[in-house]
Amino acid sequence: MPPLLLSPVAGDPWAARLAATLGWEEGRLELRRFPDGETYLRFDTPPAGREVVLAASLDRPDPKLPGLLFAAATARELGAARVGLVAPYLPYLRQDCRFRPGEAVTARCFGHLLSGAVDWLVTVDPHLHRIASLGEVFAIPATAVPSAPVLAAWIAGNVPRPVVVGPDAESEQWVAAVAGLAGAPYRVLAKERRGDRDVSVGGADLSGLEGRTPVLVDDILSTGRTLVEAVRCLRAAGLPPPVCLVVHALFSDEAGAALREAGADRVVTANTVTHPSNKVDLAAAIAEACRAFVPEA
Amino acid sequence: MPPLLLSPVAGDPWAARLAATLGWEEGRLELRRFPDGETYLRFDTPPAGREVVLAASLDRPDPKLPGLLFAAATARELGAARVGLVAPYLPYLRQDCRFRPGEAVTARCFGHLLSGAVDWLVTVDPHLHRIASLGEVFAIPATAVPSAPVLAAWIAGNVPRPVVVGPDAESEQWVAAVAGLAGAPYRVLAKERRGDRDVSVGGADLSGLEGRTPVLVDDILSTGRTLVEAVRCLRAAGLPPPVCLVVHALFSDEAGAALREAGADRVVTANTVTHPSNKVDLAAAIAEACRAFVPEA
Numbered sequence A, B: 001m002p003p004l005l006l007s008p009v010a011g012d013p014w015a016a017r018l019a020a021t022l023g024w025e026e027g028r029l030e031l032r033r034f035p036d037g038e039t040y041l042r043f044d045t046p047p048a049g050r051e052v053v054l055a056a057s058l059d060r061p062d063p064k065l066p067g068l069l070f071a072a073a074t075a076r077e078l079g080a081a082r083v084g085l086v087a088p089y090l091p092y093l094r095q096d097c098r099f100r101p102g103e104a105v106t107a108r109c110f111g112h113l114l115s116g117a118v119d120w121l122v123t124v125d126p127h128l129h130r131i132a133s134l135g136e137v138f139a140i141p142a143t144a145v146p147s148a149p150v151l152a153a154w155i156a157g158n159v160p161r162p163v164v165v166g167p168d169a170e171s172e173q174w175v176a177a178v179a180g181l182a183g184a185p186y187r188v189l190a191k192e193r194r195g196d197r198d199v200s201v202g203g204a205d206l207s208g209l210e211g212r213t214p215v216l217v218d219d220i221l222s223t224g225r226t227l228v229e230a231v232r233c234l235r236a237a238g239l240p241p242p243v244c245l246v247v248h249a250l251f252s253d254e255a256g257a258a259l260r261e262a263g264a265d266r267v268v269t270a271n272t273v274t275h276p277s278n279k280v281d282l283a284a285a286i287a288e289a290c291r292a293f294v295p296e297a
Helices: A014-022 A064-077 A107-116 A146-158 A169-182 A225-236 A252-262 A283-293 B014-023 B063-079 B106-117 B148-157 B167-183 B225-236 B252-262 B283-293
Strands: A004-006 A027-031 A040-043 A053-054 A083-088 A122-126 A144-145 A162-166 A184-188 A190-195 A198-202 A212-221 A242-250 A267-272 A278-280 B003-007 B029-033 B038-044 B051-055 B080-086 B120-124 B144-145 B163-166 B185-189 B190-195 B196-201 B214-219 B243-249 B266-270 B279-280
Touching: A004 A014, A014 A283, A027 A064, A027 B225, A040 A064, A040 B106, A053 A064, A064 A107, A064 B063, A064 B106, A064 B185, A083 A107, A083 A283, A107 B038, A107 B063, A107 B266, A122 A283, A144 A283, A144 B190, A146 A267, A146 A278, A162 A169, A169 A212, A190 B120, A212 A225, A225 A242, A225 A252, A283 B144, A283 B190, A283 B214, B014 B051, B014 B283, B038 B243, B051 B063, B051 B283, B063 B080, B063 B106, B080 B106, B080 B283, B120 B283, B144 B283, B148 B167, B148 B243, B148 B266, B148 B279, B163 B167, B163 B279, B225 B252, B225 B279, B252 B266
Parallel strands: A004 A053, A053 A083, A083 A122, A122 A144, A162 A184, A162 A212, A212 A242, A242 A267, A267 A278, B003 B051, B051 B080, B080 B120, B120 B144, B163 B185, B163 B214, B214 B243, B243 B266, B266 B279
Antiparallel strands: A027 A040, A190 A198, B029 B038, B190 B196
């Protein structure tokens, strides 16, 4: 029997999307809330003896986590051979050290919770900064699928004469990879963060880019503050309206409007988090990583 | 140093309430959401070497659970001597067996999750039905504080010539205890449940109750369907408008209005779940159970 893909989050498209890409079975997991707010969960497709793969993006995570943990525990209880998790967006990786005394290092707490719940994990471009690899956060085998090749292919196919721009030093390595794969030059701006919503972006040498369209690339778009400042900086330097290309679309309508107002041409995102701006499909790349965990399928 | 009471749920009154009752310290746990929906958490009061008690009602549980688990893990990481949990309302106990194949037994999943997170647990009247005791669900020492003595005292002080009425057979043992402590007679109605929101309540011998005020007692008020039917049944039998006395107030304004419309005199609840109808204070009873876990304080 093929592996069994199930969605532990109501309405999430990833189980169906991966079933279609991989030719695996999409099972039915009944999932609803009781009137008192508790989660009800039932495997309509029996998981006994099967490779079970729970797939859902975990943006806005807190209300989704109990159902996910209950689904994983129940799959094991009902005799699943193994339980894997595909979370194209994995939350809680930004709080990866104790910046102030007493803070919860939620990356570690979250990693511990998931490591006890599932046998393996696939995600896309985890926001690892001070932590070098998923192995420092998760005690289970975990694959980080890189979006760079797919982003680079999108740039090459959609933006004539691009220059790839990173909004901050943190993004340099990643932006260099995307630019290299797209056969384009790149620049990196400098960012200063003063709080959750207060960010300024400063200078970089933007000369020699005549006739090029800037493509601002970032891994997460949330409040949009970082990219808004980067768009302003590029426009102030006389460059044409930049395309904003982002992997994880965590942003509100408000942030999208602020980007356009600041002078962005358009905002294009990958489909790790479902959003109207999704244009870059990572299903094939994620599917490949899943196949590596379940080779017999 | 006295034990440290902290609220792992923003706005929950129980840490402050128990600190006042017990004379323990109420510490500060900073708790907020990042713009992307993740929880930020910081111990403003260092927990190192201390008996830490996290206190909050866990109604509408899913968005509250990640923060609670992160708080418990972080308290341990920061060197807390022990971490206890006071959850005056404990969710997920109603799904205590597999009614249909494939269902998650969330009582067991939830019990496993909390048992790994904290060292001891205090709650009030857990909704145990097919499970005989908290020990079958939790692998840690757990105390179920009975509300019956406090409910009985409230009845004795506020309702002249009461008759205590249970809405269903499930409530009999508990209603008998409340009635006994209040020195009042009791009756038990019969309930038939056809779905989450579809309930009918039927006959019991209601003769010989002339001049008595019925007090309908139940542990949980959620959709209100059970109590609405019970109120109608008592009114149809010619009894005066009943007082509805409930422990855990999980209900909406709508359910309260439906009860008054059906002919209830008023709805009175204990304060395990914060609600405008709270009139019965369980702080002293819960405090006593906490003292048993932290006797040196």
